[in-house]
Amino acid sequence: MRISLYSADQEEKIYIRREARTWSRSGLITDVQLGIIDSRTETGLTQTNIFFRILFFLFTNACMHAVMGLYVWMVGIRDEVLIAWAALASGIAMVSLAEYLAGRKSFYRHGIEEALALAGMALACTGIVIFVSLLKIDLRWLITTAALLASAGAFWLYLRFGFLYAAVLSAAFACVVPFQLSLPPAGERAILSMVLVLVLLTSIRTESFETRDFRKERSAMLQAFLLAGIYLAVNLRLPELGRAFWGHSGMPYRPFAGFPPLFYWMTYGLTFLIPALGLYHGLKRRKRIVINVSLIAALLTLATNKDYLGFRHYAWDPAILGAALIIAAIAVMRWLANGSREARRGFTAQDLLKPENRAISLADIGAAVLPGAIHASLPQASPDKPFDGGQSGGGGASQEY
Amino acid sequence: MNVIALLKEMHRAGELNSGQLDVLSEIHLKKRYSVHRELRVAIYVGVLLISAGVGLTIRQYFAQLGDIAIVGSLSSGALASFGYCFMKGRPWSSGEVESPSILFDYVLLFGCTLYAADVGYIETQFHVLGDSWHNYLLVSAALFFFLAYRFDNRLVLSMALSTLAAWFGFQLSVRFLSFHKYYRESAIAYGLITFAAGSLSHRLAVKKHFFDIYLNFTVHFLLAALLSGVAEYRFSSWHLPAMAAAIAAVAVYAMRNRRFLYMLYAVLYGYACLSAVAVAFIDGAAAMYLYGIVSSLAVIGLIFILSRRFKEGT
Numbered sequence: 001m002r003i004s005l006y007s008a009d010q011e012e013k014i015y016i017r018r019e020a021r022t023w024s025r026s027g028l029i030t031d032v033q034l035g036i037i038d039s040r041t042e043t044g045l046t047q048t049n050i051f052f053r054i055l056f057f058l059f060t061n062a063c064m065h066a067v068m069g070l071y072v073w074m075v076g077i078r079d080e081v082l083i084a085w086a087a088l089a090s091g092i093a094m095v096s097l098a099e100y101l102a103g104r105k106s107f108y109r110h111g112i113e114e115a116l117a118l119a120g121m122a123l124a125c126t127g128i129v130i131f132v133s134l135l136k137i138d139l140r141w142l143i144t145t146a147a148l149l150a151s152a153g154a155f156w157l158y159l160r161f162g163f164l165y166a167a168v169l170s171a172a173f174a175c176v177v178p179f180q181l182s183l184p185p186a187g188e189r190a191i192l193s194m195v196l197v198l199v200l201l202t203s204i205r206t207e208s209f210e211t212r213d214f215r216k217e218r219s220a221m222l223q224a225f226l227l228a229g230i231y232l233a234v235n236l237r238l239p240e241l242g243r244a245f246w247g248h249s250g251m252p253y254r255p256f257a258g259f260p261p262l263f264y265w266m267t268y269g270l271t272f273l274i275p276a277l278g279l280y281h282g283l284k285r286r287k288r289i290v291i292n293v294s295l296i297a298a299l300l301t302l303a304t305n306k307d308y309l310g311f312r313h314y315a316w317d318p319a320i321l322g323a324a325l326i327i328a329a330i331a332v333m334r335w336l337a338n339g340s341r342e343a344r345r346g347f348t349a350q351d352l353l354k355p356e357n358r359a360i361s362l363a364d365i366g367a368a369v370l371p372g373a374i375h376a377s378l379p380q381a382s383p384d385k386p387f388d389g390g391q392s393g394g395g396g397a398s399q400e401y
Numbered sequence: 402m403n404v405i406a407l408l409k410e411m412h413r414a415g416e417l418n419s420g421q422l423d424v425l426s427e428i429h430l431k432k433r434y435s436v437h438r439e440l441r442v443a444i445y446v447g448v449l450l451i452s453a454g455v456g457l458t459i460r461q462y463f464a465q466l467g468d469i470a471i472v473g474s475l476s477s478g479a480l481a482s483f484g485y486c487f488m489k490g491r492p493w494s495s496g497e498v499e500s501p502s503i504l505f506d507y508v509l510l511f512g513c514t515l516y517a518a519d520v521g522y523i524e525t526q527f528h529v530l531g532d533s534w535h536n537y538l539l540v541s542a543a544l545f546f547f548l549a550y551r552f553d554n555r556l557v558l559s560m561a562l563s564t565l566a567a568w569f570g571f572q573l574s575v576r577f578l579s580f581h582k583y584y585r586e587s588a589i590a591y592g593l594i595t596f597a598a599g600s601l602s603h604r605l606a607v608k609k610h611f612f613d614i615y616l617n618f619t620v621h622f623l624l625a626a627l628l629s630g631v632a633e634y635r636f637s638s639w640h641l642p643a644m645a646a647a648i649a650a651v652a653v654y655a656m657r658n659r660r661f662l663y664m665l666y667a668v669l670y671g672y673a674c675l676s677a678v679a680v681a682f683i684d685g686a687a688a689m690y691l692y693g694i695v696s697s698l699a700v701i702g703l704i705f706i707l708s709r710r711f712k713e714g715t
Contacts, residue, residue, distance in 0.1 A: 009402065016404050019429065028425060029417075036416050040407060048708040051661040055668055055704050059697045066693030073686050112701070213403060286431035292439065299446075315461040319454020326447035326507075329440045333503060336436070343433060349503065352428060352435040359613040359662045363445060367510065367556035368563040368618075370452065371541070374517045375567070377456030378525050379463045 003159045005102045006045070008212055011162065013041035014108070015214040026354045045108035050358075056111025064094065064119045080130055088127030094120025102161060117161055121153040140180045147176035164218060168225050171199070175229065186263040193233045200226040204281070224289040227278045231297045234270045237307040238300065244313075253310065268308050271301045283347075299325070404429050437503070444507045452514040459522060468526060475519035482512025483548070490552050495607045498553040510556050513545055517564070538568035550608055558611055562618045566591055585626045592623030613660075620663065623647055624670040632677040644674050659711060672700060 004011075020037040023029045029037075048056070068090060077083050098116035101107040129146045137145075154170035157163055178191040200223055207219045232238065236257040243251060256264040278294030281287070302321055306313055336342065336349045343350075408425055411417040417425075427433045459471055486509045491498050500506050523529060524537050545561030548554065569591045570584050599615025602608055624647060630640030648671045655663035675696065683689050 012403060016402070016407060019404060023425060023428075028428075029421065033411070033416060033421075036411060037407065040410075041402070049661050049711070051665040052704050052708045055665060056701060056708075059700045059704070063694055063697035063701065066690045066697065070687065070690035070694065073690060211403075286434050288439075291436075295439065295443075315457035316454050318450040318457065322447040322450025322452075322454060324447075325443050325450065329443040329447065330504065332436070333440055346432050346434050348433060348435055349437055349440055350435055351437040352433065355438070357613075359660055360617045364555055364559045364614060364617075366445075366449065368559040370449075370510075370514055371517050371560055371564045371567060374452065374456055374514060375521050377453070377460050378518065378521045379460050 004162055005099065005160055006108065006162060008215075010043045010045060010108075011214045012212055013043045014045070014047075015217065016041050017043075021356075022353050025356065026352065043108075045106045046110060047108050048110055053109060053111040053114075057115045058111075060112045060115035061119060064115065068123075080134060084127045084130035084134075086127075087123045087130065091120045091122070091124030091127060094123065096120075098161070113161070114163060117157050117163070118166070121157055122150075125149045125153050140182070144177055144180045147173045147180070162218075164221055167222055171196070171225065171229060175233075186259050189233050189236075189267075190263075193230050196226050196230045196233065200230065220285075220287040221289055223287070224293040227274070227290060228293050228297070231271070231274050231293075231300070234267050234274060235300065235304060236264065236267050237304040240307045241300070241304050253307075255310070271297075271304070271308070275301055286346075441503055441507075444504060445510075448507045448511045448514070451511065452518070455515070455518060459518065463522075463526075471522060472519060475515050475522065479512045479515040479519055482508050482515065486512065486548075486552055493551055494553075495605075497608075497610050500553075505552075506554050506556060509548060509552055509554050510560075513548065513557055513560055516544070517541060517560075535568060538564055542568060549611075553608065555611065555614055558614050562595060562614065565595070566618070566622070585629055588622045588626035592619045592626065595619045595622070616654075616663070620651055620666050620670075624651075624666070628670060628674055628677065631674050635678050635681055641674075641678070644670075648674070656707070656711075661711070664707065668700060668704065672696070 017038065020029065020034055020041075024031065024034045071086070071090070072083075075082075075086075077086060094116045098113040098120060101110070101113040101116070107113045125146065128149055129142070132145050133142055151170045151173035154166045154173060157166040158170060174195070175192055178188045178195070181188070181191075183191065203219055203223050203226065207216060210216055210219065236259055240251075259267075275294045275298035278290055278297065282290035282292075282294055299321075302324075306317070333349045336344055336347055339348075342348055405426060408417060408422055408429075412419065412422045455475075459466070463471060486505065489501050489505060491501055520537050520541055524534050528534060530536055542561050542564040545557050545564055549558035549561055569587045571588070571591075595615050596619040599612050599619065602615070603612045624644070627640050627644040627647060630638060631644050634640055648667050651663050652667040652671075655661060655667060676692075679692055679696075680689075683692055
């Protein structure tokens with residue numbers, strides 16, 4: 001029985017077309033060859049570009065909200081049961097409409113059916129949760145029910161429509177559950193990590209039987225998100241890093257972050273082990289997104305290492321980390337360039353595939369923000385007033401770090 | 402059907418040569434796997450972290466380090482970076498020039514951040530330019546423009562444009578959010594100047610690929626400023642017709658050049674403008690909801706027609 005609204009053949013053809021576009025951009029095939037690939041991979045599905053997809057998604061959502069608002073205002077519903085019925089009925093109607101658009105009208109990642117399916121599922125879940133709340137159960141159980149329901153609903157959308165973000169949402173909602181079981185904080189994190197590890201290992205095990213490229217790509221993405229989830233659950237010092245980033249680093253240092261010492265040191269070891277294993281798996285199976293997530297996790301491990309060990313931070317710490325990162329990148333680059341055909345075990349620093357030009361990139365935006373950030377970080381006090389700004393005496397209490 | 406089967410089929414039909422089949426199969430099967438982008442990102446993040454570390458160190462220890470040490474090290478760092486770029490850089494060309502190495506673009510960016518920190522430090526500590534202190538931003542912007550064009554660097558061009566914006570009075574602060582009060586005319590002037598500079602560069606075929614950067618700055622500054630004018634004066638000023646004309650121009654450009662990011666901008670700013678005007682005449686919740694339904698459906702209809710016209714292949 002096929003649950004998905006799209007056939008595996010259609011999804012595979014879409015994957016091939018995407019690959020072909022990358023080859024064409026990178027000058028590996030001609031426009032004529034691209035045309036031939038397009039003609040051989042007709043899917044019969046209606047697609048649109050990413051920007052129109054965003055607009056469709058935003059305005060369909062806006063329209064649905066306005067319709068719901070108007071309905072509630074016109075009918076003047078105040079009774080909880082009626083509100084629950086209205087939410088449930090409209091949710092089912094929206095998901096049905098999304099199914100119609102995807103199934104009969106062949107919409108594929110068009111924005112409209114995505115907004116309808118997501119909003120519909122959210123409304124249907126809200127309706128059921130209101131019904132459950134009428135049973136006057138404990139708040140923790142109500143939250144658990146809502147989280148499980150939302151997780152199941154999102155997972156259904158993933159199976160039915162193939163929305164990857166729905167699978168991520170499903171996992172995220174399921175992550176709420178351990179925090180509602182009245183466990184000690186260490187137990188909550190341990191259970192959460194173990195469940196995520198179990199799902200990740202199952203995903204890795206089952207992918208070896210997979211032959212379709214689009215499914216391999218999708219499972220790599222899910223594995224990357226699961227890896228990120230495990231890392232976030234394990235690293236107990238991330239909140240400090242977040243506070244330092246947003247300029248709120250004045251909180252007193254909590255030994256062991258409030259966790260039992262054994263658990264604390266175990267998580268410290270895991271913050272090194274998880275990125276290392278992720279990187280090993282990503283490099284071995286050539287999963288770009290897993291490699292990238294593992295590298296980010298490794299960077300976070302280095303950034304939180306001093307917090308874990310209770311060492312003092314210095315203003316030049318980011319510069320040292322940055323320099324280490326550049327040196328490592330140059331070393332890898334040189335090492336790869338000195339291999340045969342400028343590659344080692346297939347890995348190369350050469351630019352083989354060109355990314356899509358979307359007019360502006362994140363790097364451009366980052367560079368645009370840079371002068372303002374530099375200016376904001378400069379000291380405002382004059383050198384003939386060295387005591388301004390609390391540089392000495394008072395321990396620099398008025399200074400920000 | 403899968404990728405390899407299709408490639409082999411095309412090869413058998415004579416639609417793909419043996420060399421292409423080998424290269425594409427190698428890439429698809431990940432027998433040849435590029436980590437180029439990862440290395441670039443690592444170097445870029447490294448430069449950002451070093452810049453942040455330098456800024457924090459100066460901020461925290463400037464009294465202990467002393468002006469000579471700070472200015473000396475920043476100046477020599479910037480000069481070394483620029484020197485490296487002039488020595489290793491490829492000759493200037495009006496077209497797109499590929500960087501001699503992955504590192505090159507980021508050495509230039511690093512030099513520019515050190516220069517910005519250096520000049521900013523000198524100005525905040527010694528007030529060399531007195532009341533016209535902000536003119537150092539103009540000098541910095543000019544240098545960044547020169548370096549961006551000389552070495553074909555989009556990142557430095559972004560720095561140049563944002564430094565120019567700072568000279569016009571825009572800073573990264575909460576006050577920016579209320580710029581309708583302080584900076585509207587400046588933002589419009591800035592938008593028009595960046596557009597003129599970008600268009601001139603495009604017309605003269607000098608680094609034509611920079612046009613998108615110019616256009617992004619223009620669109621946001623100009624449309625946000627005009628939108629704030631529309632929200633304040635509605636029909637009683639020139640902001641509304643100017644906004645309508647600007648949105649139409651952006652939409653036409655997007656369609657003609659199939660640059661749909663600009664269509665996204667045009668629709669979002671256009672909808673915000675329409676709503677800013679309409680809200681004044683809408684009375685009551687029901688009318689507001691009806692406006693939401695009708696306007697959203699109208700936008701969906703419009704985008705639907707456009708998406709049919711520019712049907713995606715993928």
